[in-house]
Amino acid sequence: QVQLVESGGGLVRPGGSLRLSCAASGLTFNDYYMSWIRQAPGKGLEWVSSISRSNSYTNYADSVKGRFTISRDNAKKSIYLQMNSLRADDTAVYHCARDRIPYSYDSHGRPSPSMAFDLWGQGTMVTVAS
Amino acid sequence: EIVLTQSPATLSLSPGERATLSCRASQTITSSLVWYQQKPGQVPRLLIYDTSNRAAGIPARFSGSGSETDFTLTISSLEPEDSAVYFCQQHSKWPLLLTFGGGTKVEIK
Numbered sequence: 001q002v003q004l005v006e007s008g009g010g011l012v013r014p015g016g017s018l019r020l021s022c023a024a025s026g027l028t029f030n031d032y033y034m035s036w037i038r039q040a041p042g043k044g045l046e047w048v049s050s051i052s053r054s055n056s057y058t059n060y061a062d063s064v065k066g067r068f069t070i071s072r073d074n075a076k077k078s079i080y081l082q083m084n085s086l087r088a089d090d091t092a093v094y095h096c097a098r099d100r101i102p103y104s105y106d107s108h109g110r111p112s113p114s115m116a117f118d119l120w121g122q123g124t125m126v127t128v129a130s
Numbered sequence: 131e132i133v134l135t136q137s138p139a140t141l142s143l144s145p146g147e148r149a150t151l152s153c154r155a156s157q158t159i160t161s162s163l164v165w166y167q168q169k170p171g172q173v174p175r176l177l178i179y180d181t182s183n184r185a186a187g188i189p190a191r192f193s194g195s196g197s198e199t200d201f202t203l204t205i206s207s208l209e210p211e212d213s214a215v216y217f218c219q220q221h222s223k224w225p226l227l228l229t230f231g232g233g234t235k236v237e238i239k
Contacts, residue, residue, distance in 0.1 A: 035228075045166075045174065045217055047228035059226040062131070100179060106223075115221035115228055116164045116179035118186075123173065 002026035002119060004096050009124030012086055016128070020081040022096030022121055030054075030074035031102035033113035036081050038092035039123070048094070051079060052111045053103075064090075086128045093123035132156055134218055134231035142237040149205040151234045153218035158198045164219040165194055165203045167212075168233075174217065178203065205236070213238045 008020040022034070035050040049060045049070040058070050067086075072079040079096055097117035106112040133156040143149055153163065163181045166174035176185040178194035181201065191206045205212055215235045221228040 044233050045219070045230040047219075047230065050226060050228070057226075061227070095173060100176065100185075110224070112223065113226075114179060115161070115219075115226070116176055116185075117166075117174070118176045120173040 004098065004119060004121035006094060006096055006121045006124040009094065009126045011127045011129065013130050014087060014128055016086050017082070017084045018086065018126060020083065020094055020124055020126070022079045022081075024077040024098075027098070027119070028102070029077040033099035033104075033111060033115075034072060034079045035097050035099070035115075035117065036070065036079075036094055037097055037117070037120075038090075038094045038126075040089075040092040043092075046092070049081065050113070050115070052113075057111055083126070086126075088128050091126060091128050093125050095123040096121045131227060132159065132220055132222065132229055134220060134229055136216075136218060136231035136234045138234060139232075140235045140237060142239055143208055144239045145210055146207050149208055149212070149236055151203040151205075151216055151236070153196070153201040153203070153231050155199040155201070155220060159201075159220045161221050161223060163194070163196065163201045165192075166217045166219065167214045168217065169214045177216075208236075208238060210238050212236060 006022045036048040051070045069082040098119040099113040100116040100118040101114045104112045135154045137152045165178040168174045182194045215233045218231040
């Protein structure tokens with residue numbers, strides 16, 4: 001069964017840290033760009049971060065840059081999100097998601113993900129409150 | 131950063147009617163537009179990629195169109211199961227940045 005399963009969420013105080021994990025199964029994990037996307041309760045979707053197949057390229061939303069770090073371990077078929085200096089507005093369900101196209105590169109040999117997500121995990125809830 | 135504005139916020143229509151959802155970008159989109167459907171308690175489901183291509187398993191009543199700053203998701207004949215929130219999304223390359231619209235809620239009368 002092809003699936004993504006997140007873990008690591010919980011309640012944390014402002015200024016605290018959490019590390020989220022996303023474990024993949026049933027897919028050739030290292031073929032795909034992977035991303036974290038969050039959704040605050042009752043709100044819309046917000047892209048957080050993405051990582052290339054080989055950890056070479058990472059990208060972040062301005063709202064988390066300098067505080068969050070994305071990484072992956074292809075041997076463990078997992079991606080991670082280290083979240084530091086957490087704020088109340090980081091409260092959300094955090095989903096990991098798979099890019100639709102494996103092995104996508106541009107004419108310069110750089111990764112060129114489609115950034116259309118065809119597989120999502122159920123998410124893990126992060127609550128930042130005192 | 132490109133801002134995506136979706137309208138209307140809510141659309142209330144009867145089964146069989148045509149739904150037209152708008153997604154307007156604050157500047158020309160150089161990559162492509164994506165649409166998702168999200169039902170209550172569920173994760174988003176990819177509907178349309180590259181502006182007009184249906185994802186695997188998506189019924190033909192869903193179609194996407196548009197260019198530059200104006201994009202549309204059309205549901206040609208609404209079914210009761212189409213009740214959901216629909217989000218548009220775009221991304222820019224180098225640096226990679228991705229934004230979502232605020233969503234349109236489709237209600238079936």
